[in-house]
Amino acid sequence: MDFAFDQRTEELRSKLLVFMEDHVYPAEPVALAQRAALSSPWETPAVVRELKARARREGLWNLFLPDAEHGAGLTNLQYAPLAEITGRSPQLAPTALNCSAPDTGNMELLAEFATEEQKKQWLVPLLAGEIRSAFAMTEPEVASSDATNVETRIERTGDEYVITGRKWYISGAMSPDCKLFVVMGKTDPDGADPRRQQSMVLVPRDAPGVEVRRAMQVYGYEDHAHGGHAEVTFDRVRVPVTHLVGDEGGGxxxxxxxxxxxxxxxxxxxxxxxxxxxxxxxxxxxxxxxxxxxxxxxxxxxxxxxxxxxxxxxxxxxxxxxxxxxxxxxxxxxxxxxxxxxxxxxxxxxxxxxxxxxxxxxxxxxxxxxxxxxxxxxxxxxxxxxxxxxxxxxxxxxxxxxxx
Missing domain, CATH: 1.20.140.10 (Butyryl-CoA Dehydrogenase, subunit A, domain 3)
Structure with missing residues (x-):
């Protein structure tokens, strides 16, 4: 059994450790000071944008995505020690490398299940770090640890889906850079198989009927670096049926x-x-x-x-x-x-x-x-x-x- 990291992992680890020491740790107090001076706490401090630009230039970008077409092409075993290093500064490092949740999960989802048109519209700008996204599943009215409990309705009307529901602790939703919600709801609430009742649709943040109502705190903290956690309502929000991810019932x-x-x-x-x-x-x-x-x-x-x-x-x-x-x-x-x-x-x-x-x-x-x-x-x-x-x-x- 060989416990050594392979050559590529070692090279990226060495580069990332230097990046952390020279740029990320010194940026921590700077980011706090800049955020305090911003007109909105949800805006991205200048130092974070500088870190992202530098990380991309140095090849420390989208390391999480194993798909070589879209990401670094690393295996889980190769990426794991790099993720550990970023965990030493979780408020800055993952975002700087475009490896921050919930964008990572959404990019993986889009890379695997989205149509080519969906990828062009949403995955490409996410990979470039030009926009951010949110994953809307958790709901305050039900025990969301059981995903079959989700009550948000996604009803088909002609060539559109109509989404109605209330979500909360939707990570990333407070960021002005968040342009996309991946929403999970029920398209077939009376279906025999409770695990085939749910579907996912892509909802632009600026769609009529989408309301980001408030920021949700975690032990008194508001997670500014990751775009916060929000309560969001969807009031008869309409999107084209082409915004469905995968198949109906596949959510x-x-x-x-x-x-x-x-x-x-x-x-x-x-x-x-x-x-x-x-x-x-x-x-x-x-x-x-x-x-x-x-x-x-x-x-x-x-x-x-x-x-x-x-x-x-x-x-x-x-x-x-x-x-x-x-x-x-x-x-x-x-x-x-x-x-x-x-x-x-x-x-x-x-x-x-x-x-x-x-x-x-x-x-x-x-x-x-x-x-x-x-x-x-x-x-x-x-x-x-x-x-x-x-x-x-x-x-x-x-x-x-x-x-x-």
Missing amino acids: FAIAQARLGPGRIHHCMRLIGMAERAIELMCRRAVARTAFGKPLAAQGVVQNWIADARVTVEQLRLLVLKTAWLMDTVGNRGAHTEIQAIKIATPRAVLKILDDAVQLHGAGGVSQDFPLAELWAAARTLRLADGPDEVHQRSLARRELRAHS
């Missing part, structure tokens, strides 16, 4: 295909967040003194740091194994491992971040360190892309099936 299957790669991207970025937390813990521990000796000499602090290192090494191996399986046997073949990393990684990284917050005292919950915001992001990922309990249920059923 559930498309959603599952879209979420597979996204889950591994999230998990690798989480590991990068944990690595940054460990680094901050070590710096704090050697710089602070309490009760007559450095924090680094306190047994409990040493335990936190040691446990964090062990945890990260375990998680990384599991995620890399999952990436390898996705490349070799496909998402279905990696089903158990995808669920395992989605359960294990956010939980474990939350513990590391919590210890790092504790070590920093009041500073840990302040805006002077990234830890509080990282904690909020990691906690949210125990809900996003399916809550823990859904994955546990499915994973347990698979295990039990072998003994029944």
Whole structure:
């Protein structure tokens, strides 16, 4: 078993690490200051646009997309360590590389399922970083962890679909650069198969009847870097039937295909967040003194740091194994491992971040360190892309099936 990265991965890792040190980390305070001075908090700071231009010039662009026609042509195993590095600065690095959710999932969806005309209209500008997009599935009135509960209606009337519904926590929707909603709703609510009732349609943000009502906070934070999370209503919004993605009734299957790669991207970025937390813990521990000796000499602090290192090494191996399986046997073949990393990684990284917050005292919950915001992001990922309990249920059923 060879644990070494291949030559291309090593080359991109080296280039990305330099990009992070020379440009991304120094841009973090600049982006905060520029955003505070903007007329709208949802506008993109100039430094972010500069980072995107530089990343594209340096070949650090669309690394997530395995389709060589549209992206870098990397396998999941090649991209995983790069996603980890971007996780060290989740508010800037993924966006700078055009590798930020929800655009990544939407681009994967369009690349696989869209018509040539749909690709020309939406995928091309997304790949170029000229626009952003949102994925509208979650609804406040139903338990959206079960996608068959979605109540938004997509009704065909002649050559048009009419969309009516209310969505929330629609990531990216607050950004003025967001021009497209990928909307999931029911075209056949009375269908016999509950997983064939849903379809997906492409809805321009400026379509009559689309209303972005408010920004949704996450533990008091508004995710400006990723275009925020919004409550959106669709009031008899009309789009041509040519805006259907795939087939009628194929929405559930498309959603599952879209979420597979996204889950591994999230998990690798989480590991990068944990690595940054460990680094901050070590710096704090050697710089602070309490009760007559450095924090680094306190047994409990040493335990936190040691446990964090062990945890990260375990998680990384599991995620890399999952990436390898996705490349070799496909998402279905990696089903158990995808669920395992989605359960294990956010939980474990939350513990590391919590210890790092504790070590920093009041500073840990302040805006002077990234830890509080990282904690909020990691906690949210125990809900996003399916809550823990859904994955546990499915994973347990698979295990039990072998003994029944």
